[in-house]
Amino acid sequence: MTKVITYGTYDLLHYGHIRLLERAKALGDYLIVGVTADDFDKSRGKINVQQSLMERVEAVRATEIADEIIIEEYEGQKIDDIRRYDIDIFTVGSDWIGKFDYLNKYCKVVYLPRTEGISSSEIRTERRKNLIQVEGTSEICKKFINECEYVNGVEIMDHDADAYYIASKPEEHFNEISSYLKKGKHVICESPIALKKEDIDTLFTLANENNCILMDGIKTAYSTAYNRLLLLIKSGKIGEVLSVDATCTSLKDLQESYDLDKKWNSICAWGPTAMLPVFQILGTDFKEKRIITKYADRSKHFDAFTRIDFIFDTATASIKVGKLAKSEGELVITGTKGYIYVPSPWWKMDYFEIRYEEIENNKKYFYQLDGEGIRNQIVIFSKSIENHRNLSNISQDVSSCIVGVIEDFYNETDLVELRG
Numbered sequence: 205m206t207k208v209i210t211y212g213t214y215d216l217l218h219y220g221h222i223r224l225l226e227r228a229k230a231l232g233d234y235l236i237v238g239v240t241a242d243d244f245d246k247s248r249g250k251i252n253v254q255q256s257l258m259e260r261v262e263a264v265r266a267t268e269i270a271d272e273i274i275i276e277e278y279e280g281q282k283i284d285d286i287r288r289y290d291i292d293i294f295t296v297g298s299d300w301i302g303k304f305d306y307l308n309k310y311c312k313v314v315y316l317p318r319t320e321g322i323s324s325s326e327i328r329t330e331r332r333k334n335l336i337q338v339e340g341t342s343e344i345c346k347k348f349i350n351e352c353e354y355v356n357g358v359e360i361m362d363h364d365a366d367a368y369y370i371a372s373k374p375e376e377h378f379n380e381i382s383s384y385l386k387k388g389k390h391v392i393c394e395s396p397i398a399l400k401k402e403d404i405d406t407l408f409t410l411a412n413e414n415n416c417i418l419m420d421g422i423k424t425a426y427s428t429a430y431n432r433l434l435l436l437i438k439s440g441k442i443g444e445v446l447s448v449d450a451t452c453t454s455l456k457d458l459q460e461s462y463d464l465d466k467k468w469n470s471i472c473a474w475g476p477t478a479m480l481p482v483f484q485i486l487g488t489d490f491k492e493k494r495i496i497t498k499y500a501d502r503s504k505h506f507d508a509f510t511r512i513d514f515i516f517d518t519a520t521a522s523i524k525v526g527k528l529a530k531s532e533g534e535l536v537i538t539g540t541k542g543y544i545y546v547p548s549p550w551w552k553m554d555y556f557e558i559r560y561e562e563i564e565n566n567k568k569y570f571y572q573l574d575g576e577g578i579r580n581q582i583v584i585f586s587k588s589i590e591n592h593r594n595l596s597n598i599s600q601d602v603s604s605c606i607v608g609v610i611e612d613f614y615n616e617t618d619l620v621e622l623r624g
Contacts, residue, residue, distance in 0.1 A: 206232030208293045209285060211276050213240050215253045217263040220319035225269040227316045228295045236289055237270040241277045243428060243571070254587065286310045334586050335361045339380060340371035344394060348582070351575040355582045366390060367417070367589060374472045378403045381418065385410040390417040392585045395476035401608040408600050417588045420606075422476050423577035425597040426584065429553040430481075430577075432569060433537075433544060437485060441558055442539030446519050448485050449536045450478040452551060453509075453526040467527070469506040471497075471613050474525035476606045477551050480598070481535060482514060482521040488605035490514040490521075495613055498622040500528050505614055509622075512609065552576050 210228045214221055229235045239261050242253070255263070257275070264270055274285065282304070286294060291311050296304060297318040307313050336358060338345050348369055352358045367390035370380055378398045381391050385407065397420055398404040411418035424430055437445060452474035457467060467473075492515040500508040508528035514521040524531060533548035535556075542560040546553055554573035559566045574580065588595045612618060 205234055206292045207234045207236065207290060208232040208295060209236040209238065209282075209289065209291045210295050211238035211240065211282065212296075213253060214260045214264050215255050217260070217267075222267055222269070223319050224297055224316055225264075225267060229269050231293050231295060231314060234271045235269065236272045236274060236285075236291070237264055238274050238276040238281075238285065239264060241275050243277070243432070282307060283310060334358050334367055334589050335365045336367045336369055337361050337363070337365035338369045338371075340369075340394075342371050345369070345371050347575065347578055351578040351582055354575070354579050355586060358582060358586055367392070367585070369421070370394065371421075373466075374399055374468065378407065381407050382410055385414050385416050385418065388414050388416060390585075390589050392417075392419040392421050392581070394421045395603070396472055396607050396610050397603060398607050399472075399614060400611050401604055404604050404607045408604075411594075415592065417585065417594050419581075419585055419588065419594065419596045420476075420598040420603040421581065422480055422598060423581055424477055424480060424551045424553065425484075426577040426580035427553045427571075427573055428580070429556060429569065429571040429573065431597065432571060433546070433553070433556055434484060436558065436569075437537065437539075437544070441541070442537065442543055443541030444518070445485055445537060445539050447536075447538040448482045448519070448521040449523075449538075450481055450521075450550070451524040451531050451533050451535075452478045452549075453524065453529050453531050453533060455528070455530055458527050464501055464504055464506045467506075469504075470525045470527045470529075471507055471510050471610055473527060475510070475512075475523070475610055475613075478523035478525050479512075479606050479609060480602070481537070482523065483602045483605050484598075485537065486514075486516050486519050486521060488601050490516050493609065493612075493618055495609075495617075495619040496622065497613070497619060498529075502621075507613075510613070 208228055208231045212221065225237065239257065242257050261273055264273055286307065287310065293312045293314055294304065294307050295314040295316055298315045299318055301315045304313055334357060336352065338349060338360060349360050352360050368384050370377060370391060370393040372380060374396055377393055381393055381397065384391050397407060408418055494513045495510065497507045497510040500506045509526035511522065511524045533550060535546040535550035537544040542558055544556055544558055546556040552573060555570050557566060557568050584595050584597065
């Protein structure tokens with residue numbers, strides 16, 4: 205019996221995929237089809253995949269061409285699979301000619317002609333054409349515009365947009381967002397979305413009433429490594445979580461220009477990012493908090509450095525943020541079995557470690573990070589618009605809780621000021 209194996213993403217399965225599978229099946233007696241896992245696709249830069257892994261597997265199964273379906277999860281798996289399944293022929297489309305010649309050492313390699321005039325990328329582009337206008341002039345706006353170039357079906361406009369990316373000063377967010385939502389426009393906004401809990405709740409209500417998407421723009425939430433970290437915690441890898449400690453500081457912004465009127469203060473610039481893992485891991489129902497801050501200018505509510513301690517029923521958390529202070533920008537999550545360590549700058553996470561009492565059990569995790577998470581964020585925003593459903597990686601209650609803490613900072617609730 206001649207065994208054949210082939211691999212693909214098979215997103216939005218189309219006639220070209222089916223013809224290739226039929227040709228692959230004709231090469232032998234038994235066809236194994238490897239469908240790439242979501243994380244593996246992202247690690248290879250394929251971030252526009254529309255369907256989940258299970259949807260793609262079921263689509264391939266429904267063709268009744270494959271005798272067996274497996275999941276491709278890591279680089280180098282093809283060699284392992286060829287050996288494991290005693291494969292005679294490896295085949296892929298002709299657009300990969302030469303790429304897999306190294307597999308001739310293990311089996312015969314055949315490049316099949318692909319069907320011209322159709323591709324998943326073209327279908328994705330036809331299905332989704334979202335026009336986004338950018339409001340703001342900061343460095344993050346430039347990054348957002350650059351990352352849009354890597355996402356199919358998204359185009360930056362300077363007028364007549366379907367959606368808006370907002371990175372203006374936090375004090376302006378509420379009025380800008382409410383104005384666009386009332387016009388039926390979708391919005392993604394750099395966090396914090398508002399400065400009052402009542403205001404952010406009003407904005408989400410407006411979004412629902414106008415069938416619009418409103419997304420919180422914390423890019424770290426869209427890092428593959430960060431999401432893998434959350435899953436490992438939920439699976440019990442470090443036991444019960446006892447504390448989450450996050451630090452975010454940077455001096456660069458105010459070293460370039462010390463015009464506080466034009467700058468975000470520390471709590472707005474870094475607070476949402478630092479609070480993200482706290483509330484996504486421990487929840488939003490903390491019992492107590494204490495805000496400790498040193499002002500650069502008290503009259504402007506501009507904090508040079510702020511520390512916030514949270515007490516939950518079964519855990520504690522702390523964040524440290526500063527634009528006129530420097531500390532190790534790490535994330536440490538303490539558990540009853542072990543702990544997770546993410547080195548500085550943890551908010552650009554592409555690597556973390558799980559550490560245990562017995563160091564031989566320690567494990568390191570590496571993931572590709574595209575555009576600091578902004579690229580994946582744009583993809584999710586675009587998918588949300590297309591599906592008429594908010595697919596954000598940040599829940600409304602987390603966004604609202606972040607704003608509530610920031611509101612307390614401005615109201616000086618539970619706040620202790622450092623003098624000198």
